[in-house]
Amino acid sequence: MTLARGAAITSAVVCAAATLATFPAAPAVSAAPCPDIEVIFARGTDDAPGLGTPGQAFSSSLSALVGGQTVDTYAVDYPASYNFLEAAAGATDATNRVSVMAQECPTTRLVLGGYSQGAAVIDMLAGIPPLGNKIGEIGSAPPLPASLLPNVAAVAVFGNPAAKFGNPITSSVFGDRAIDLCKDGDPICSGGRNPFAHTDYVSNGLTQQAADFVAGLV
Secondary structure, eight states: HHHHHHHHHHHHHHHHHHHHHHSOOOOOOOOOOSSSSEEEEOOOOOOOOSSOOOOOOOHHHHHHHHOOOOOEEEEOOOOOOGGGGHHHHHHHHHHHHHHHHHHOTTTTOOOOOOOOHHHHHHHTTTTTTSSSSSSTTTTTOOOOOGGGGGGEEEEEEOOOOHHHHHHHHSTTTTGGGGEEOOOOOOOSSSSSGGGGGGOOTTTTHHHHHHHHHTTTTT
16 A cells, blocks of 8 residues: 555545534433323213313313322223224223333323223223123123232223113222212213213313322322
8 A cells, every 4th residue: 555545545534533523423312201190091982082071181180189290191092983892992902001001111100091981991991891791792801900900090980881880990999099970960870861961070070079089099
């Protein structure tokens, strides 16, 4: 190698190093921190995808009650259609979410919630037949595995169809960790005959009542 060629190579290397030095290294990608609390909520029949109005009101009220603790939400992914048999897909999705959080964020306190058909989704996780059917029959889904039950700090359901059949979620494996609210006259969760009562869980303060209850557990 001639001196001229060696000098040229050295110069090229120096220039390349100088060029690279002008571009800062890409920042390291870090996972989002685990929240202190996560609300896993199933919306009601025909609600737009997301938490639904009761779910949003409940989670917002809860956030205001837990001080500096962080509260995330997860909207259960299921059709929420008038085909009630598809509610089982919501129970499967909710179970999967609990499982993921138990593995990735084991100290996060999970709050299960649901309104109307969404309450039936949560019933399935509790091992409650949503419409009086036996677990495992059409329209139902397997309950939450026993190993995941300790990760659930609280449960709140509204307008729960199972309550009409004498199976409130407070009588399930969740016991005193659960609150099951039914508006007076609501025909979905009671023997009432006022269909408008079924849409009145936010304005009458029941979502706030549930948030007060859950805040005492998380």
